[in-house]
Amino acid sequence: MDEKKLPTQEEDFSEWYNQLVLRAELADYSPVRGCMVVRPYGWALWENIQKALDKRFKATGHVNAAFPLLIPQSFMTKEKEHVEGFAPELAVVTHGGGKELEEPLVVRPTSETIIGTMYSKWIQSYRDLPVLINQWANVVRWEMRTKLFLRTLEFYWQEGHTAHATEQEAVEETERMLNVYADFAINEAAVPVLAGQKSESEKFAGAKATYSIEAMMGDTKALQAGTSHFLGQNFAEAFDIKFLDENNQLQYCWTTSWGVSTRFIGAIIMTHGDDQGLILPPNLAPYQVVIVPIYRKDEEKAAVMEVVDRVASGLEAVDVRVKVDERDGLTPGFKFNDWEMKGVPLRIEIGPKDVEKGSIALARRDILGKSGKSFIPLEGYVQAVGDMLDEIQANMLAKATKFRDEHIFEVTDYESLKDVVENKGWAVGWWFDDAENEAKIKEDTRATLRNFAPAEGEGICFYSGKKTNKRAYFAKGY
RNA sequence: CGGGGUGUAGCGCAGUCGGCUAGCGCGCUGCGUUUGGGACGCAGAGGUCGACGGUUCGAGUCCGCCCACCCCGACCA
Numbered sequence: 001m002d003e004k005k006l007p008t009q010e011e012d013f014s015e016w017y018n019q020l021v022l023r024a025e026l027a028d029y030s031p032v033r034g035c036m037v038v039r040p041y042g043w044a045l046w047e048n049i050q051k052a053l054d055k056r057f058k059a060t061g062h063v064n065a066a067f068p069l070l071i072p073q074s075f076m077t078k079e080k081e082h083v084e085g086f087a088p089e090l091a092v093v094t095h096g097g098g099k100e101l102e103e104p105l106v107v108r109p110t111s112e113t114i115i116g117t118m119y120s121k122w123i124q125s126y127r128d129l130p131v132l133i134n135q136w137a138n139v140v141r142w143e144m145r146t147k148l149f150l151r152t153l154e155f156y157w158q159e160g161h162t163a164h165a166t167e168q169e170a171v172e173e174t175e176r177m178l179n180v181y182a183d184f185a186i187n188e189a190a191v192p193v194l195a196g197q198k199s200e201s202e203k204f205a206g207a208k209a210t211y212s213i214e215a216m217m218g219d220t221k222a223l224q225a226g227t228s229h230f231l232g233q234n235f236a237e238a239f240d241i242k243f244l245d246e247n248n249q250l251q252y253c254w255t256t257s258w259g260v261s262t263r264f265i266g267a268i269i270m271t272h273g274d275d276q277g278l279i280l281p282p283n284l285a286p287y288q289v290v291i292v293p294i295y296r297k298d299e300e301k302a303a304v305m306e307v308v309d310r311v312a313s314g315l316e317a318v319d320v321r322v323k324v325d326e327r328d329g330l331t332p333g334f335k336f337n338d339w340e341m342k343g344v345p346l347r348i349e350i351g352p353k354d355v356e357k358g359s360i361a362l363a364r365r366d367i368l369g370k371s372g373k374s375f376i377p378l379e380g381y382v383q384a385v386g387d388m389l390d391e392i393q394a395n396m397l398a399k400a401t402k403f404r405d406e407h408i409f410e411v412t413d414y415e416s417l418k419d420v421v422e423n424k425g426w427a428v429g430w431w432f433d434d435a436e437n438e439a440k441i442k443e444d445t446r447a448t449l450r451n452f453a454p455a456e457g458e459g460i461c462f463y464s465g466k467k468t469n470k471r472a473y474f475a476k477g478y
Numbered sequence: 479c480g481g482g483g484u485g486u487a488g489c490g491c492a493g494u495c496g497g498c499u500a501g502c503g504c505g506c507u508g509c510g511u512u513u514g515g516g517a518c519g520c521a522g523a524g525g526u527c528g529a530c531g532g533u534u535c536g537a538g539u540c541c542g543c544c545c546a547c548c549c550c551g552a553c554c555a
Contacts, residue, residue, distance in 0.1 A: 004516055261555050333515035
């Protein structure tokens with residue numbers, strides 16, 4: 001095996017992913033099976049995701065708080081569907097301080113129960129509503145098969161939990177946050193997503209309705225990249241979250257919850273990455289620009305570094321995230337490959353020839369080779385680099401959107417659905433909503449109903465032949 | 479939990495029929511020459527051969543049991 005190169009996506013997409021995560025230094029395996037260590041470069045990416053989302057949460061009126069990691073086991077059993085959904089994947093703490101606990105504690109797999117408990121205490125009146133809280137946290141779900149970022153025993157996420165006076169408000173909140181996620185995915189991560197409602201069988205344990213954003217990965221499999229749940233009054237009833245309305249009537253609240261996790265990093269990797277490594281969208285990349293200095297002798301080094309420092313500080317002054325690769329003893333060629341593996345959107349090369357000519361060389365990560373390379377005069381480089389980053393961001397979205405659209409196929413009968421999900425990508429078609437039929441398709445093809453698609457008018461279900469006003473996407477998923 | 483596979487240096491691996499001092503590549507350290515697409519030379523450091531038990535004059539190698547991890551299925555943000 002050539003250790004310098006990744007396996008290609010073509011020959012083994014899964015192995016390409018595994019090795020890329022390790023070699024780009026995003027994450028590493030932990031001593032505990034199924035857990036992951038997020039390395040500084042991966043965490044920096046997560047921090048940028050956090051910033052972009054958090055800004056949107058604040059802009060829509062939410063505030064952050066922190067709820068505890070440990071939850072009394074009994075809390076988990078209060079909402080019937082919630083227990084059933086999560087029972088198989090709970091980690092339970094039975095001992096503390098050297099003694100067996102009277103009541104075991106579960107490590108949160110999500111926080112509806114503990115937050116619901118607190119909300120019942122905090123909410124008395126319609127004047128207390130709505131409550132719009134988010135928390136950034138880690139959660140634990142005991143998964144059987146794990147994969148870095150996509151499915152690990154412990155993962156990091158944000159979970160928003162809101163309580164409202166009316167059903168309509170809660171439904172609006174659910175949709176608002178779904179749109180926030182879609183906006184974030186498209187405009188920050190350059191990951192085109194399809195937002196829609198999940199089917200009954202795919203919805204969150206305890207929810208009335210679940211919505212998701214679905215992204216297409218480079219192997220055409222689907223990845224649920226974010227979810228938003230309308231919880232109705234299920235949790236309000238289970239946790240006694242009540243308020244007095246304007247008419248002095250006691251009512252249950254309507255609640256929602258919504259989350260995006262470190263899994264989203266997997267979505268970025270598999271949406272944009274190529275055989276050379278990661279390709280990160282400029283808006284989220286830990287380093288937007290890397291500068292590789294080139295020189296032979298010490299005199300050259302001094303002259304080159306003078307320009308390098310000037311270029312770097314000029315960019316930093318307008319908040320471009322810049323890394324100067326000053327590592328000694330590595331050839332420029334090695335550094336080019338190294339930063340390509342790490343997905344830095346734009347590379348600037350500065351050598352003696354550039355110093356002499358008063359220019360710098362730009363190489364964009366989204367277009368490899370000569371066609372992605374350009375030489376610009378030092379004069380006005382700040383503007384040029386900024387424009388280039390914008391262009392890369394836009395190009396990445398356009399490319400990913402084109403790829404996705406080319407791999408979605410309209411189906412009108414079951415045979416063509418089978419062919420599409422097996423060989424081509426995603427299928428979309430008229431679907432008469434029926435859980436049994438959905439299960440049969442899943443069993444037959446291993447493809448699942450990802451979410452419902454926008455539909456106008458009526459059509460004939462590709463499976464049952466029944467008249468329906470719904471359309472749905474089907475695909476194999478992660 | 480079912481099926482398959484692998485455990486030898488930080489990583490990837492070789493180690494023949496049981497044989498004496500366990501090797502190779504990458505990486506790592508030092509020095510020198512290099513540096514515009516994955517540099518080279520020289521000198522070094524680094525090992526409870528997954529664990530336990532057995533067979534044997536002798537076990538990385540054969541036998542037994544255990545453990546861990548990976549891949550494929552059932553479940554999943």
